[in-house]
Amino acid sequence: MEKIWLKSYSAGVPAEIDVSALRSIASYLDEAVALYADRDAFVSGSTGVAITYAELDGLSRRVAAYFQSVLRLPKGTRVALMMPNLLQYPVCLFGLLRAGYVVVNVNPMYTPRELEHQLRDSGAEAMVIVDMFAHTLAKVIDRTAVRHVVVTGLADMMPWPKRVLGNFLVRKVKRLVPPYELPGSVSYSDMLSRGACAVFTPVDIKPQDLAFLQYTGGTTGVSKGAMLTHLNVLANARQGQAWSDPFLDKSETLVSITAIPLYHVFALGSCLGFVGMGGTNVLVADPRNIPAFVKVLSQHRFVSLPAVNTLFNGLVNDPDFAKIDFSKLRFAIGGGAAVQRPVAERWQQITGAPLVEGYGLTECSPTVTVNPLDVKAFNGSIGLPLPSTEVSIRDAEGRELAPGEAGELCVRGPQVMQGYWNRPGETAAVMTEDGFLRTGDVAVMDHNGFFKLVDRLKDMILVSGFNVYPNEIEEVVMMHPDVLEVAAVGKPSQGSGELVKLYVVKKTPTLTEEIILKHCRENLTAYKMPREIDFLAELPKSNVGKILRRELRERA
Incomplete structure (x- = not known):
C-alpha cells in the first residue's frame, strides 16, 4: 500500500527511524544514566518517593548481580514479574533485562488457574512478586518450573522507618496480605543486599534477543506469549520519540503519568520512551480510585498522560479534575480501546489539550498508529502509521483494498513480534507470506492516510445479514448526557441471528430505557437499534480499564 499518510505527518516527524542504531535495553538505560544521572527517573504517586537515574542504575545492577551470580541463572532464563505500579517494578525490570533475561509480565489480579497457565507456558524459573498476591503463587508453584521467588512489600522502596511502618500497616492492620507459604523465598531487601555483595558481569545482548514474553489473548485462542525482542521494543520507543520530538522541550525534565499498569504493554512502551528522553515517570498503582488519582495529578505538571477511554471518562466526571494545572500538558493519548467522542470533547474542553487517539496491540510492542500531536480536535480516527511502519487493509482473501474500503488491518514494521x-x-x-501481521481488526483508510478503526472482527454483531459495530452504537449512546458508561454486545436471536443488547451505567437516576431508545432512534438506522437494555451499577473491566465485552456477551 502506498504510504499516502506521509503527506499528513506533522512538520519535523521523519518517515523512517534508524533501526540499525538500536542495540539493547541495557545499553539504552546506560545512555540515559550517562546523560540524566541526577534527574528523577521514577516517582511513586502514592508516597512521593523518587529514584534518580543514577539510583535506578545502582539498584538494577544489584538485581542483575543477584540473579546472575547468586542464583546463577543463565542468559535467556524467563523471569516473571507480578506487581502493580511500584518503584520495585522498574528496578527489577531493568536489572533483569541488563542481565539478558526474558521478562514475563504477569497481571497481579490473575486467578491461580490463569497464573499457572502463564508460568507453565513460559517456563519461567524465577519470579518477583508483591506479597499481597503471594498466596496465589503458593497455590500453583509446585506445578510450575519456578524455583526462585523474591517477595516484596508495598512499602519496600520507602525510607526507614516509613518502610517498616508502611509494611506493618498493610500486613497487620489493613490485613491486605493473605497468609501464604513459599519455602525458600527471599525478601526484596535481602535480594538487594546480596546483590550488592555479588559481581555483575555485563552480557552480550543482541538486538534480536528476546526481551519479553508479553501474554495476550491475541486474535484467537488461549492466552499466549508474544515474543518481543530488544529491537522490537526499542524500535517502538524510538518511533514514539520521533512522533513527539517536535512538540517537546527537552531542556526541562518531561513528566509522564504512568497510570496504566506497567505489566501492560501500552504503559511499558510509553515508560521506555520517556526513559530515553530523561523523563520522569510518575507511577500510579490504583488509578481506579479517581479522587486519589486526581490528587496525584494535582501534584505534578505533566506533559503526557497515556490512558484508556474509561479512565479519561472517570477523570472528566470528577469535580476536582478541572482545578488541575494543565499548562504543561502537550498530549493525552488514548489507546487499548476506542476513545469515545463525548469523552474526548469533554477532555479538551477542560484541559485545553486534545485527547489524541492511537492504536496498537501487544504483538506490535504495541503502537501502530497515532494521530498527529498538533491535531486541533478529536477526529474519530486512530491516526497515521508511525515512522517505518507499513499498514495494509486487506479482504478475507488477502487482497489489498483501496482507500475508503473496510477490511482487516495488517501491519509490517520493526515493532512487530x-x-x-x-x-x-x-x-x-x-x-x-509477505511478513504482515493480521490484527483481527476491521479498519478503513481515507485519502489523506488516516485510519479509522471500525471494530474487532470478533465483536461485530450480525443483524439480519447486516454488520453492526459496537463502537458506533456505544458512541451514539454516550452522546446522551445522562449516560456514564455503555457497552453494546450481540445476543443470539431467532428472528435476526443476533440483536443489539446494551449495558448502561447511569449518570443520573432519572435515565430510563425509553429515553435511551428515543435518543437512538434519532441517531441510528433501524437494524442498528438496541433491542434490549440492562442497567448496571458498573461495567466489568480489565485491570487497565478495558470494558470486557466477552463477559457481557456471556451474560447476555
Whole structure:
C-alpha cells in the first residue's frame, strides 16, 4: 500500500527511524544514566518517593548481580514479574533485562488457574512478586518450573522507618496480605543486599534477543506469549520519540503519568520512551480510585498522560479534575480501546489539550498508529502509521483494498513480534507470506492516510445479514448526557441471528430505557437499534480499564 499518510505527518516527524542504531535495553538505560544521572527517573504517586537515574542504575545492577551470580541463572532464563505500579517494578525490570533475561509480565489480579497457565507456558524459573498476591503463587508453584521467588512489600522502596511502618500497616492492620507459604523465598531487601555483595558481569545482548514474553489473548485462542525482542521494543520507543520530538522541550525534565499498569504493554512502551528522553515517570498503582488519582495529578505538571477511554471518562466526571494545572500538558493519548467522542470533547474542553487517539496491540510492542500531536480536535480516527511502519487493509482473501474500503488491518514494521512462544501454528495463522501481521481488526483508510478503526472482527454483531459495530452504537449512546458508561454486545436471536443488547451505567437516576431508545432512534438506522437494555451499577473491566465485552456477551 502506498504510504499516502506521509503527506499528513506533522512538520519535523521523519518517515523512517534508524533501526540499525538500536542495540539493547541495557545499553539504552546506560545512555540515559550517562546523560540524566541526577534527574528523577521514577516517582511513586502514592508516597512521593523518587529514584534518580543514577539510583535506578545502582539498584538494577544489584538485581542483575543477584540473579546472575547468586542464583546463577543463565542468559535467556524467563523471569516473571507480578506487581502493580511500584518503584520495585522498574528496578527489577531493568536489572533483569541488563542481565539478558526474558521478562514475563504477569497481571497481579490473575486467578491461580490463569497464573499457572502463564508460568507453565513460559517456563519461567524465577519470579518477583508483591506479597499481597503471594498466596496465589503458593497455590500453583509446585506445578510450575519456578524455583526462585523474591517477595516484596508495598512499602519496600520507602525510607526507614516509613518502610517498616508502611509494611506493618498493610500486613497487620489493613490485613491486605493473605497468609501464604513459599519455602525458600527471599525478601526484596535481602535480594538487594546480596546483590550488592555479588559481581555483575555485563552480557552480550543482541538486538534480536528476546526481551519479553508479553501474554495476550491475541486474535484467537488461549492466552499466549508474544515474543518481543530488544529491537522490537526499542524500535517502538524510538518511533514514539520521533512522533513527539517536535512538540517537546527537552531542556526541562518531561513528566509522564504512568497510570496504566506497567505489566501492560501500552504503559511499558510509553515508560521506555520517556526513559530515553530523561523523563520522569510518575507511577500510579490504583488509578481506579479517581479522587486519589486526581490528587496525584494535582501534584505534578505533566506533559503526557497515556490512558484508556474509561479512565479519561472517570477523570472528566470528577469535580476536582478541572482545578488541575494543565499548562504543561502537550498530549493525552488514548489507546487499548476506542476513545469515545463525548469523552474526548469533554477532555479538551477542560484541559485545553486534545485527547489524541492511537492504536496498537501487544504483538506490535504495541503502537501502530497515532494521530498527529498538533491535531486541533478529536477526529474519530486512530491516526497515521508511525515512522517505518507499513499498514495494509486487506479482504478475507488477502487482497489489498483501496482507500475508503473496510477490511482487516495488517501491519509490517520493526515493532512487530517474532511470533507466539512455542506456537508455530498460531504464529503462521496471523502472519502473511509477505511478513504482515493480521490484527483481527476491521479498519478503513481515507485519502489523506488516516485510519479509522471500525471494530474487532470478533465483536461485530450480525443483524439480519447486516454488520453492526459496537463502537458506533456505544458512541451514539454516550452522546446522551445522562449516560456514564455503555457497552453494546450481540445476543443470539431467532428472528435476526443476533440483536443489539446494551449495558448502561447511569449518570443520573432519572435515565430510563425509553429515553435511551428515543435518543437512538434519532441517531441510528433501524437494524442498528438496541433491542434490549440492562442497567448496571458498573461495567466489568480489565485491570487497565478495558470494558470486557466477552463477559457481557456471556451474560447476555
